[in-house]
Structures are given as structure tokens and as C-alpha cells.
Amino acid sequence: MTQPDYTFEQAARDSGFLAIAGVDEVGRGPLAGPVVAAAVILNPANIPAGLNDSKKLTAKKRDALYDAIMAAADVSLAQATVAEIDEHNILRASHIAMVRAIAGLARPADYALIDGNLVPRGLAIANETIVKGDGRSLSIAAASVIAKVWRDRHMVDLAQQYPGYGWEKNAGYPTAAHKSGLANLGVTPHHRRSFKPVHNILYQE
Template identity: 80%
Template structure:
């Protein structure tokens, strides 16, 4: 099985770029919570061992790698809020989060490796897209881990404020428990109103009240 390597970063360095950031986002699919992005500039001489696409790692391994990445790399984490998701759309909001993450790095990145097939339109530095980049580039893999762990922890915090939806386990994704919570407790301020299941609940409730 192929694993991410440093070839994209090395190719960028060969072109003269000094600070190359891997960028990834997590949280496009959930019905609740922000979309989160991370940007990571790895030190090629101090790489965490075992970096891979966050989806291919256990939660325990992700947590351990999160701590290593935070200790060994230049990392920035950013989010776009539910309001921004509903105002723009989830794709645009995820790109807003990506740009904020790149801007938050201690070092000024001069090239970005973006997971996916679209470069965020407000990104002001050189960039390239890598489809399935979290499984191909070590920097993007690191960003995927950081974004995933940070967002999961954030949803655990929100679950303490809004129990009953199972966010501590489903991270806001539309599981059976989450749907049951919506039926029992209704829509919270952290739900994405532009997403069809939430929109339908609000619309039906409104039509009933009318």
C-alpha cells in the first residue's frame, strides 16, 4: 500500500521554494459545527514517524501524531463558522478556513500543497493541488491529522453544552443518534441551516407554526 512521502515537497524545493505548507480541511459533511483547516510546514530533518491520511489512522494514533506534529512543525489551525458556511457555502467556507490557516503560520509560506482539486481563490502565494493529497504528501497528511483531531475535540466540547446529539462520538455527522437528537431537542445554534436536513426541519416547523 502506498503511503505519503516527501516527493512533492522536494519538487517544490527544487523550484526554489523555501517554506512549503501542506493544507487540508475536515468537516464538510457534518450537519453541525465549523469546518476546520490546518496548514503544516514540516521540518524535513525532524519528521514525525507514521504520518498518513488521518482517515487511515486510529484515534489513538491520530492523537499521538497530533502532539508530535505540534511539537516538531510549524502549525496553524483555523476554522470557518456555521454562519460563514450558511452565508457562503461549504466549499467556499472550507477555502476561507484554508487561507486563514496558511496566514496563521509562524513562517510565511511561499508555496502551498492543497488537498483536492481547487486552489482557494484568496490564497496569495504559489500553490498546487493534489487529489487525495492526504495519502500522497507528508505535509498534507500532517495537516489532515491536525485538522481532524482539533475538530473532533472541539465537537466534544460542544457536546458538553448540547448533550443528546452524540457529537462527542459523531463529530456532527448525521448518525442515527444525531438525527434522534434533532427530533427530540430540535436545532441548535451550531447546526448548519443551509444543509438540507436542518433546513427541512426548520421549514417544517415554521409551516406547522403557521
């Protein structure tokens, strides 16, 4: 299994860029909750050990890495709301969150490594896209961990306010428990009305 490394970042540094941000988003598939993006500028002299695509890590390892990244790197988190997801679409909303995350960095980035194959509209700095970047670039892997841990914790908080959907375990993804909650309890303000399972409940003939 290949591990992410610092090759992309080093190439950007060799080209004269000083603040290279890895950018990733989490939460495109759920039926509820925001889409969350993170931008992370790693310190090449202090990169937390064990970084990888957040999906390949245990929850315990993600939590430990979240704290390590927060302590050692420049980090910015941003989200696009359920209303923005419904107004635009999930891809556009995820790009809005990415641009916000980059703009929110205390240390302005001059280069962005973007997970995926599309450059977010409105991104005003030099950049490159990397398909499956969270498994190839350490900075994007760090961003994937930050975004996932923050979003999972946010969904646990929302689950306290709206019990019965299993968000504390499924993070808003369309599991059997979540769909059962939708059918029995109805739609909450945190559900994405443009997503078919939610839309179908709201607009049943």
C-alpha cells in the same frame, strides 16, 4: 497501500521554495460545527513517523501524531464558522478556512500543497492542488491529522454544552443518533441551517 511521501515537497524545494505548507480541511459533511483547516510546514529533518491520511489512522495514533506534529513543525489552525458556511456554502467556507490557516503560520509559507483539485480564492502564494493529497503528501497528511484531532476535540466540548446529539462520538456527522437528537431536541446554534436535514426541521410545512 501507498503511503504519503515527501516527493511533492522536495520538488518544490528543488524549484527554490523554502517554506512549503501542506493544507487540508476537515468537516465538510457534518450537520453541525465549524469547518476546520490546518496548514503545516514540516521540518524535513524531523518528520514524525507514521504520518498518513487521518481517516486511515486510529484515534490513539492521531492523538500521538497531533502532539508530535505540534512539537516538530510550524502549524496553524483556522476555521470557518457555521454562519459563514450558511452564508457562502460549504466549499467556499472550507476554502476561507484554508486561506486563514496559511495566513496564520508564524513562519510565512511561500508554497502551498492543497488537498483537492481547487485552489482557494484569495490564496496569494505559489501552490499546487493534489487530489487525495492526504494520502500522497506528508505535509498534507500532517495537516489532515491536525485539523481532524482539533475538530473532534472541539465537538466533544460542544457536546458537553448540547448533550443528546452524540457529537462526542459522531463529530456532528449525520448519524442515526444525531438525526434522532435533531428530531427530539431541535436545532442548536451550532447546526448548519443550510444543510437539508436541519433546514427541513426549521421550515416544516
